[in-house]
Amino acid sequence: MTLDVRLREWLLDSDPAVRWQVERDLLDADPAEWQATRRRVATEGFGSRLLALQDDDGQWAGGSFFPAGFFDGPEADEPGQPWVATTWVLKDLREWGVEASALEDTAEKLDRNSRWDYGDLPYWGGEVDVCINSYTLASGAWLGADVAALRDWFPAHRLADGGWNCEAEEGDSVRSSFHSTLNALRGMLAYEQLTGDGRLREARHGGEEYLLCRRLMFRAGTGERVGEFVTRFVYPSRHRYSVLVALDHFREVSLYEGSPPDPRLADAVAAVRAARQPDGRWLQTAPLAGRTWFDVDAAEGEPSRWLTLIGTRVLDWWDAASRAPIAPGVDRVRPSG
Template sequence: MVTDQRTLDWMLDSDPALRWQVERDIVHAPPETWQATRARIPDEGWGALLLSQQDADGQWAGGSYFPKGFFDSSERDRPGQPYVATTWALKDLREFGVDAGRLGDTAERLGRNSRWDYDDLPYWDGEVDVCINAFTLATGAWLGVDMTGLATWFREHRLEDGGWNCEAEEGDSTRSSFHSTLNALVGILEYQRFTGDPALEHARHGGAEYLLSRRLMYRASTGEVVGDFVGRIVYPNRWHYNVLAALDYFRSATLHDGTPPDPRLSDAIDVVRAARQPDGTWRQGAPLAGRTWVDVDVAEGEPSRWLTLIGTRVLDWWDAA
């Protein structure tokens, strides 16, 4: 629970993309309240800005995952990567809560005009990277595209230990990755939410077990924390794993499935709880480098409305159980 009314007022004083989630998940306002706020997203603030940047062919920045001309530009040598091309813009709009109907015929235009940087493959067919395919699976389902082919891909590309790894597609690894597995789980859950298709239920639960068996933090071989990234709590995390992002997935998954939190999440909960400030806020970690259309959060070390929203709803969910 937010312990300071000033903190709650500060969270509510935000873009509609964030405010509606505070109203729903923290304030527990009536549906008509948060739904009215959510309906404003395409016409105000971050959502309106992103929609205004769409190209006539349905894309953003002229490309699928990277902007047009990226590989021949000096931007390729800069830290991080740009987050302005089609996949990232659609991911942001979906996660903001924009109604798919406001995208018009975007899905059809992308089907005609957008190709992946990898092998020039058609956009809605996906490519070979697990994380990219996870974003595409979720976004296609949101926009009403038939994504059953890509859904099948996720069943066929699970590794023996239960999860997924982008590097496995190039033959560089036979073990699952925390990053890839979490992105796959989020994408599959979104696919299920939008379509009601249960075909990936077993794969999703198996991937979740991969993370749970490691308590979201530890190596199976040594029991050590898998890497510094697990505690790097930052928003937006894009494709990077951290314990707060993982816990937010498990919160969503248990609410979807009607199941209680798994006790093996407790170590990750302790990390998130320890990062909470006395006024109920969480501070921004080191933001990921890369060009964006709009900055949706604060600089490193400043109180983050997004992290405070996510951290609060995760602890509320855990403590209520």
């Protein structure tokens, strides 16, 4: 998609965490340009603000996944959960493009000082929840922590249908979850990209096949849509699945591995395209309930720079592949509406 001048300027008039990705993914800027913008994330805007909120012991809000004192305070009875503790902050900083060097000795501090709410387990060893473990795997790889044991956890806890489910460790489910599976896939891909270690690729490909067989949004048995959440686009998405987040993952895989888009993504692409407004933007839906350090995107019903960045790059990737010459033995993607 060729951005019109107004949309281009609106996207560029944003925090460096958004802007460098607009420059790289939508405007094909010279690497020196977007890399310079990316370096600004640690020194101004969202990234700088989060870094300044870090505790002396390496944590944020005094806790690993929940803030200190959460379970004994009034916040425990409120809707949602707080998004201010260490795991969520590291996830944001990494995805916004902050260089690991900006966090200095955070990995060592967390190794010494941070324990999981579940079982008082050490931070870089992870715990039993696949989503938490996926964030920790990626953050550990980013910061240079030893996450070898956690890396091996993922293939060992994959379910028989090919994916993962956060409820499986409690014995509550033997079926995979769209949410849990996508979080596992994103964590494993980030780990491989950051370390060059491909030992999780087979398990990741199997989990990706779980989603592809369901065309990212339908039940395998009945073909019915799994829920309205699949087309509820929100930023930050936290742990929440949507076809937009899933497509952004498959785009990243395609670019990383040099593979064409899978035709089974077409229905999800059509859903993303249908949500685009006539002016080329996507609207924010209701943000997930819970305390945050500060707002990083638009209010509900307003145009979202983050969603517009992600939606545009997904459609650009799909449409470019649809126009590309067909290589021998490769199926062209289907039109997506």
